[in-house]
Amino acid sequence: MAAADSSNGATTNASSQAVPRPPPTPSPLRYSKFSQAKLRILVTGGAGFIGSHLVDRLMESGNNEVIVADNFFTGSKDNLRKWIGHPNFELIRHDVTETLLVEVDQIYHLACPASPIFYKYNPVKTIKTNVIGTLNMLGLAKRVGARILLTSTSEVYGDPLEHPQKEEYWGNVNPIGVRSCYDEGKRVAETLMFDYHRQHGLEIRIARIFNTYGPRMNIDDGRVVSNFIAQALRGEELTVQAPGTQTRSFCYVSDMVDGLIRLMEGENTGPINLGNPGEFTMLELAEAVKELIEPSAQLKITENTPDDPRMRKPDITKAKTLLGWEPKVSLREGLPRMAEDFRLRLNVPKK
């Protein structure tokens, strides 16, 4: 009986009452899965376009501590301004090609330039980011027992010979082309995820993201939606790359973030396509921007780049059935919201 009392700290021994108890030792694992008080979540690339919207959602829940690691190559501190100084938030300038030691429960691994002009700018660095960066994050996940989600891409399907693309399709990718640093890099990253899963039992999640747009995209990002909107607002011609009949399916960023969180929280490893199945030619997109944002805009056909996929549209049956997810925001709703953000950042008065 006495032993039980003592182990509960309820001993009546006078001498032990006289000794003050030491304060509890602060543990670096205080908020980790060992206590369940709050989830501690690492977001690599969290200062980027999709990353920063994801951070907003994770922070707004109030149940998480969020650590962002970003090298600011394409991301920006500005995207995270409202969280800097918040007790549940930390921002680390870090390049994922170097190892990182942090105690976390979940890792959203987004870090990698995603716009073709940026990922082709330093292709060796891009493939290092995808391969070494993913290896480093998997090593971290293994060490601390974290669940890890990789944002892969529709580019793993290359210039697809099946339409729409299902997750079972293995793709049609040029292994030595100018896009390969990204496409093949992400394919290897997926391979690494599954090898760590099979060999070490890691909890993995893979999202294959299709073209995503919305507020906070870099104005000079180079991708088609940001180009067309910036051009329309600046009174420039909309540069439709030839032939203009190539298609893409555009997903609004809030829908994408919702899909990523559902995938992380669910039970399926993926890969799972996340994208909006609404499919448009680039000429149709230019016409929509013209109609919704700047009716006087002119179109200009320009030269295309090598290996540009001729069509792309996700089959999202898996996301619907396994995650209960489908996009809510149509292109016609999303374009004006993004244009409003660009208008403010470009300081263009409303007409």
Ligand SMILES: O=C(O)[C@H]1O[C@H](OP(=O)(O)OP(=O)(O)OC[C@H]2O[C@@H](n3ccc(=O)[nH]c3=O)[C@H](O)[C@@H]2O)[C@H](O)[C@@H](O)[C@@H]1O
């Ligand atoms: O936005 C994305 O989410 C995707 O962007 C790129 O894929 P891509 O589809 O080539 O993106 P864009 O550079 O926006 O090109 C889309 C289409 O628009 C055309 N385009 C691009 C820019 C432009 O000014 N005009 C124009 O017609 C391109 O020729 C291409 O056919 C990346 O490679 C993907 O990984 C990424 O997921």
